[in-house]
Amino acid sequence: MTLASRIDRVLVGGGADDVLLKTYPTYALNKVTMHGPKGKLLLDNVGFSCYAGHSYALLIQDDPDSGLTADAKRRTLMGVMTGLIHPGAGAVMNKSANIAELDPIELRGHRLGIVPQRHALQPYLDAEKNVLYAMNASNRNFLKPKPVIARELLAKVGFTEATSGVAVGKLPEVQQRLVAIARAISTEAEVLILDEPTHGLNEDDTVTVFAALAKLAHSGDPKRCVIVLTASREIAEAADTLFEI
Template sequence: MSNGIDDKDEAMSTDTTNEQNDHNDQNTGNDQDAKAAENGIESLEFSVEYDDAGDADETPAEAVAAAAQEEPASSASKESEEQPGANAAADETDANTAATSANADHVDQTMQLVKGATKGKGQKTGASDGNAYAKTNHRLDRQVRDRVLLKSYPTFSLNHVTTTARKTGRHMLDDLSLAFYAGTLYAVKVLGDEEDPEQRTTLMAVMGAFQLPTSGEVMSKSSNFTELELSELRGHRLGLVPQRYAVRGDLDAEGNLLYAMNGSGRGFLKPKPVVAREMLQSVGYTGAAKGKKVSELSLLDQRRVAIARALCCDAETVILDEPTKGLDEADAAELLDLLRRIARGRDPKRVVIIITSSDAVADAAQKVYDLTD
């Protein structure tokens, strides 16, 4: 009797223990599932049944393995669907890489050509490389010529200038085109006053901005005379030495230069009297007595003062009308030598133009335009 009771109690105790273990396992599983859910991991529930012989059924395990393999694939497919531009970006990266590689290959080929053309002594350069190098240089030179146009304007020029007398209708200047560049002494040969006094005076008036041509353009570099103020032309760009009224006879040499500088409206880096004295010295004027009127000077010194006055405002173009007229041969040669030095000066560069009917003066110039034909 007692044995039956004990067996019954033992069985009940065993069942209770099993229930508690199942309950604990369930709680443990629930805790693990909760932690997995917090970490973003989905749990897979599956069960395996064993037969009476204790052998495990292999089919459910294979299904679980297949499901486990399908899960990453489906996740990758899902990520790919969420990023539709990923493939396009990869294709663009590949295209950029290919373009960079092509450019690098082109640079390498160019460097090979340069290396082949600049090999040291004792090394032979292939004929094909040399030809390719020459062709490349020729092509680049042609492209530069086509794309870049560098135009050098004359310092002073007449472009198709025609001047017609109102009363007679005569063309004093007929479609005249002349170009004058800095650093050169020019002579424009005209007819003498006994043959045609109007040609010389008309040319001087047009070039000196005293008279506009009937047609055509008078240019100071790239600017038309009609676009410039007279104060700009005569106060800075042009330095004129006419036959008459080139200087004021009632002033001394320095006073003549100060008179021109004050009338130009320009500023000077040095005091004007200093500039005047330096300019007079540069043209060879050695007047001992300050205050001596220009009218009392020799004809050669008067011409020196007139030239200094034309230069004192940094004129780019100096135009002289028969500067040697009235001088003896020695003084004329000295004056022409001075004009050559002025034209060849570098700071600043100027163009010097002589209007003359003298063959000797024209021969002394570097370039001659003959209007006597």
């Protein structure tokens, strides 16, 4: 059974919604070009559009002709997509806003939920405090007590360990990934960007993580646009839509 089929079996009501045509996509790259040191071309006219309510995968592969590795492209793309790097040409858009023109706190504390490969968690804090850390950093106002929201978010992503009293660095790797996802959605961002979120996990744990992401995309308020960067075609094909970079 393929990974996509297994995830479909895990999901409750797992059919994807139809894309609603809107004036602006929830998130888009418009003809983004980026050069590295010595003028090496890292991204060449990259463009795609993503909508809330759907999951997307960016399949990033080596380019033998130019000698550019998938890892170099992935790191560059992750930086550009999250606003840490401004493209040499083109634009990264969140609806009608060019993210290069947004305040960093507005961007990463309100609009984008980000799960990097490294430093996605504070390993010495427990799960609840990890989510609270992100909530406090966002400068947002919340309608309920933040610890209550943190526990609700952990439940939402399928976290099954104790929410307090145990450092997340001591938890199974799959549970750590779920805490990182709960942190990323703690500011109610419509766009969730994840860098190889299933890297190093076995197949069962991969299904657990990707099923949680699919649920976040397809259900809830707000519905989210979930974008996974990966070098694995099997992972990429589990998303609703695949873009090859």
